[in-house]
Amino acid sequence: GAVVSQHPSWVICKSGTSVKIECRSLDFQATTMFWYRQFPKQSLMLMATSNEGSKATYEQGVEKDKFLINHASLTLSTLTVTSAHPEDSSFYICSAREGGGGYTFGSGTRLTVV
Amino acid sequence: GQNIDQPTEMTATEGAIVQINCTYQTSGFNGLFWYQQHAGEAPTFLSYNVLDGLEEKGRFSSFLSRSKGYSYLLLKELQMKDSASYLCAVRVGDDKIIFGKGTRLHILP
Numbered sequence: 504g505a506v507v508s509q510h511p512s513w514v515i516c517k518s519g520t521s522v523k524i525e526c527r528s529l530d531f532q533a534t535t536m537f538w539y540r541q542f543p544k545q546s547l548m549l550m551a552t553s554n555e556g557s558k559a560t561y562e563q564g565v566e567k568d569k570f571l572i573n574h575a576s577l578t579l580s581t582l583t584v585t586s587a588h589p590e591d592s593s594f595y596i597c598s599a600r601e602g603g604g605g606y607t608f609g610s611g612t613r614l615t616v617v
Numbered sequence: 618g619q620n621i622d623q624p625t626e627m628t629a630t631e632g633a634i635v636q637i638n639c640t641y642q643t644s645g646f647n648g649l650f651w652y653q654q655h656a657g658e659a660p661t662f663l664s665y666n667v668l669d670g671l672e673e674k675g676r677f678s679s680f681l682s683r684s685k686g687y688s689y690l691l692l693k694e695l696q697m698k699d700s701a702s703y704l705c706a707v708r709v710g711d712d713k714i715i716f717g718k719g720t721r722l723h724i725l726p
Contacts, residue, residue, distance in 0.1 A: 509659075535712050546704060546718040547660070596659055598714070606650075606714060608659040 505531050507599045509609025516587055516616055524582045524612045526597035532577035533599035537606075538570075541594040553580055587616040619643045621717035623705050628723045629695055637690045637720045639705030650706040650714065651679050651690045660704055663690065692722075700724045 506529040516522050526536060535554050539547040551567075553559035553574035561567045571583040580599075584591055597609040620642045629635040641649070648667040652660035666672055666681035666688065678691040690703055705717040 537712075537714070539716075544721075547716045549713065549715060552713060594657070600712060605662070605665075608661075611657070611659045613657070 505599075505601070505605070505607040507533075507597065507607045507609040509597055509612055511612055512610060513613040514615070516614070518588055518616055519586055521583055521585045522587055522614060524584075524595055524597075524614075526580045526582070526599065526609050528578045528599045528601070528607070531599075531601040531604070531607075533580070534577065534602055535600045536574055536580040537598040537600075538572060538580075538582050539596045539598065541596060541611075547596060550582075584614065587614070589616045592616045619707075619709065619715045621705055621707060621715060623703075623717045623720045625718065626721045626723065628725060629692075630725050631695055631697060633695050634691065634693050635695060635722065637692075637703050637705075637722070639688045639690070639717060641686050641688070641705070641707050641717075643707050643709050643715065645709040646683065647708040647710065649679075649681055649688050650704075650708065651677075651688075652704040652706060652716075654702045654704055654719070656702075663703075695724050697724050697726065 508527045538550045541547045550565045551559045551561045553572050555577050559572040574580040592615050596611045598606050623639045651663040654660040664679035671680045676693045681688045702719040702721050704719045706714045
C-alpha cells in the first residue's frame with residue numbers, strides 16, 4: 504500500500520532556531536499534501552494544504568511566514584518552523600494524496616522547543 | 618464554519634460492543650472518515666462513508682446519515698488493543714479533511 508515517510512520522528516531545538524520536517528511519498532505521486540498539528544489530547548488541526556509546484560493554502564490563524572511549506576516535487580513536501588518558540592512544541596503530521604486516491608499519513612514528528 | 622462533535626471519552630469492557638457517535642455541520646460534504654490513533658502515533662484509516670447506510674468491516678462498522686449530519690462507529694468484541702482515540706473526520710471540498718476532537722476509548726478488562 505501507499506507509504507509516506509516523515510522525518511525526523513522527533514526533534515528538540517532551541518528557542519529562536521528553525522526546524523525542517525520532511526514528508527516523502529515512497530511509492531506514489533502525492534499531488535496534494537496536508538500538514539496538521541496536534542497538541543496533547545487534542546485532535547489534528549489542519550495547518551495548510553499544498554499542491555505540487557504551487558503555493559500552499561494556509562488555514563485561518565496559521566502564520567504563513569512562520570510555517571514555511573514547500574512542495575517542490577510530487578514526492579516531497581517540507582514544513583519549516585521558523586524562529587521556533589516553546590508554544591510551537593507539538594506533534595506535526597503530514598498526509599499525502601495521489602490524485603483522487605485515499606489519504607496516507609506520515610508517522611508524525613514530535614517537536615520540542617526549549 | 619466547520620463543526621464536528623464527538624464525545625471526549627468513553628469506557629467499555631473487553632468483549633463488549635461500543636458505539637461512538639459523531640455529528641457534523643460543515644460547509645460542503647464529500648464523505649466521512651473514521652481513524653484510530655494510538656498516543657504518539659499517526660492516525661490509521663478505519664472506514665470511509667460517502668453514501669447513507671452501514672459499512673461493515675470485520676469487528677468495525679460505520680454508519681452515515683447525510684440528512685441528519687450523523688455518523689457512528691461501532692466496535693464489536695472489544696479487545697484491550699482497541700484502547701485508543703477514534704477520530705471522526707469530514708472531507709469538505711475536493712481535498713481537505715477536517716477532524717473532530719476525537720474520542721478517547723478506554724477498555725477495561
